[in-house]
Amino acid sequence: METRRPEEKTKFPTRKPRDNQDMGLRIPILFLCLSAWAAVARGEDPYLFFTWNITYGTVSPLGVPQQAILINGQFPGPNINSTSNNNIVVNVFNHLDEPFLITWNGVQQRKNSWQDGVLGTNCPIPPGKNYTYHFQVKDQIGSYFYYPSTAMHRAAGGFGGLRINSRLLIPVPYADPEDDYTVMIGDWYTKSHTQLKSFLDSGRALGRPDGVLINGKSNKSRGKDEPLFTMKPGKTYKYRICNVGLKNSLNFRIQDHPMKLVEMEGSHTVQNNYESLDVHVGQCFGVLVTADKKPKDYLMVASTRFTKTVLTTTAVVSYTNGKGQASPEIPKAPVGWAWSLNQFRSFRWNLTASAARPNPQGSYHYGHINITRTIKLVNSASKVNDKLRYAINGVSHEEPKTPLKLAEYYNVVDKVFKYNAIQDDPPATVGDKVTVEPNVANITFRTFVEIILENHENSIQSWHLDGYSFFAVAIEPGRWTPDKRKNYNLLDAVSRHTVPVFPKSWAAIMLTFDNAGIWNLRSELLERRYLGQQMYLSVLSPERSLRDEYNIPDNALLCGIVKDMPKPPPYSI
Template identity: 70%
Template sequence: MSMSRLSFFFSFFLLVISAVHAEDPYLYFTWNVSYGTASPLGIPQQVILINGQYPGPNINSTTNNNIVLNLFNNLDEPFLMTWNGVQQRKNAWQDGVPGTNCPIPPGQNFTYHFQVKDQIGSFFYFPSLRMHRTAGGFGGLRINSRLLIPVPFADPADDYTVLIYDWFTKGHTTLARFLDRGRSLGRPAGILINGKSGKDSNGNDEEPLFTMDSGKTYRYRICNVGIKTSLNFRVQNHKMKLVEMDGSHTQQNVYDSLDVHVGQCVSVLITADQEPGDYYMAATTRFTKYILTGTGIIRYTGSNKPPSPAIPDAPVGWAWSFNQWRSFHWNLTASAARPNPQGSYHYGSINITRTIKLVNSGGVVDGKRRFALNGVSHTDPETPLKLLEYFGIADKEFTYDVIKDDPPAPDSPITVQPSVIKAEFRTYIEIILENPERSIQSYHLDGYSFFPLGMGAGKWTTESRKTYNLLDTVSRHVIQVYPKSWTAIALTFDNAGMWNLRSNIWERQYLGQQLYVSVVSPARSLRDEYNIPTNALLCGSVVNLPLPPPYTI
């Protein structure tokens, strides 16, 4: 072999080795969180801005990117940001909820550092303390597939984020006082799309939110970032091809409209195949006695034709929504950044080691309204649960497993205390979410995706397992529970940390309808969980304590 060819192969070998060992790319952000004034429903009110924007800026990332985000809190109260659906593998330290992180004090900053590893799809971020979410501070977070991973549809002409949500005209501090004094939030004042109601103060259409070129196809990432209301989303005269939800590629069914429950995101492809003009997007309340609709305009490039005033009605009843959920299936042949490529993770054949049945309820405790799971209404201790556990002083401020795997009798009193369930590392657990109430529920689990196995009316029994989808249910991190119905999910608890299972109905979350799941690796190894970050904020009981010995390989 000639020296030139030897040199070429040696250089190529070094290139391959360097590529293998190259660190994944970093994305850097600096965010200033501040108050501002906006009038989304024609009434000036205080909102939370990120870098002067309401809603906040999109985070546009790619699988395995490292995100380094320096957040400055310019509010007059503590603040935390959480990343809805980003799994934070081995890294609960960056989860940004009161059970894991000390709040960022006013006038100070904190740098989040996490990796969007083994994920693709549509997510969002939002403030997790008190009622901040009702004031804004949220925005889209997308994780694109790496170029080496084929996506099961052609590249769209553009990629749009659509944030739909209910909105209250009372400020977040006023809403918090309502709940603290035992009042309900009541009905929202309106529905917004990307911070707009669709009409100005004179009742005229606002400027278009998006544009499309005739004949081209666009991706719309639709997230319900609200606090209370399921919404039905549709686009006038256009079909929607569902391609992804909550980080999983789906079978590509076509829909006229989609129910998007609180905390959920879906991606659809929409082709500009109609006569050039303006067309309404509409988001309408579901499962409520009142009907509220927010609109936004999609404009074909160069159009001067106004939209038709006839907006298709939203569907009625929960059976329609339930049947739509049954039509969702995982795309098992699509490559994706996930631990189970090509659908090889056969979740239906894994033995269930434990079943936890959680029933939501409401009541009055010491003259104040509370919500609970299995009779326990969660309250956060002064020191985050994760820090108490890490420093070895958990027994001083809370007790594990005050919630049992089966609910108490329906007339049992509600107790108010920290609620933490211990889950054995790497066990496959079935969780039944049973809703005896007339309102719809929505639940999210931090740090994980799970498999929604089945849903049904009434109470769950072991016979309900015969109705489970054990082949291709869509892996996701948020799931609804219909009125007087149950939903069953299952997952392997293989992500060490302290993780929040909460109601997405923020009034209920605020008043206790949540818990934490403690997943501890017996090995206490860096293979399973990262050490506490050097910049971690400390508060409460751990401020003056020495750091425990670090985990090692």
């Protein structure tokens, strides 16, 4: 049973560092053990410890041997199974031949952008070195995943599921399921991540993926493979479905089995039934499926959406006493993005559920808060020096050698980047001329902001914001104007961290910027993010107090111009 579970006892690392690691790697582990014992003495929330070795390996998910990124020899990586308020400590050893980072997609790092794991906040882990992430899943529940944020590493694997269960004291708005399964779906290329990176660096687009995977596998015999999951007749199961792919929205369905949506991206939802769900890149859904059909095998199906050529894969779900193979007739996916837009409009937040709210200040009454600032962000694709670049409001983001967060903390911003390279309300011709530079916007601490994501292109977009959940209050075709606010859902829009924007459409999100730090707002489509369609939002606390933000970790990696600088005085209460 994993959906609601007893509080974990404090756990300690049992795996020793490899003999070829120097003594410097043993010290952080000893420190963490001592810290954990001290935490027990102080009555802190439980700690979960993990040691991950990042290596290359060979996999053949589409029948073609290729280099993949493994975590402890696994592809996909291991699941993190935690409970709300747990402290998670992950010691990552980089055995690759290039720098590496992992980001925790959708997990809100309260006051702690130091652990975000993106190049704007962290120096990458050098080859042969390690870094220990330490963050708390404070006041959160739900389904998430992690993945590499450096280069094109996500195209080679290194991703896995991260679930946050509710504590026993907090009621869940459905009965405990028989079991809890993580389903990672995504498009996949047979070319290596280095080949894909060279395509983008040379100015070329990635082109169409070669297939679709479910938990790192593709169908080989359509219905005759070994079952990926099993269900007991009459029992109900929770499936956590995440799109960990690179560019394609996917439709997910299970033969003859409706799915009851109960959670998405950390929020309990109104429990509607769906025959299929469009899962956009970066999104996660939690659904309940009851094994109440004829005992036999059934196909779980994932297929690309909004593409001329539809790529499809399947996996087998088997009843424990089942007799008979799954029907080869695959249920059809919906057609057109209007269907997907209407599905988005059917999602509602469950306001009666007793669960961790995404914002302890109570901004779930968001419809009664005055907007202090409106920022319109328009994505575009163009050529810079005859090479493909993607931009936001005419600026294509480029990572400086010194992470933005370190530049702020060490007070050397003027040597690394400038704030507000883009306008809040860009001209109609935005994107005609693109500049390549760090894209950082200043956001006033604890203000309530409306962000408009406007898509003038013919392809669907998927946007994600680190460090926060936001209220996705509207998605509509056309261009946004202030009078469109009359169509906003100001009552029960789902609090979430990722939102699609359909072709020639816009989306409106609203949130309170009460989490100090520098936070990444990005396209979840990997080639777009890599080629500049991302930016950072700097939320500075004027108090510079530990009540608002943690100090830089003692084990923080330093690089760029701050590498040999003395550490600034720490924050105090």
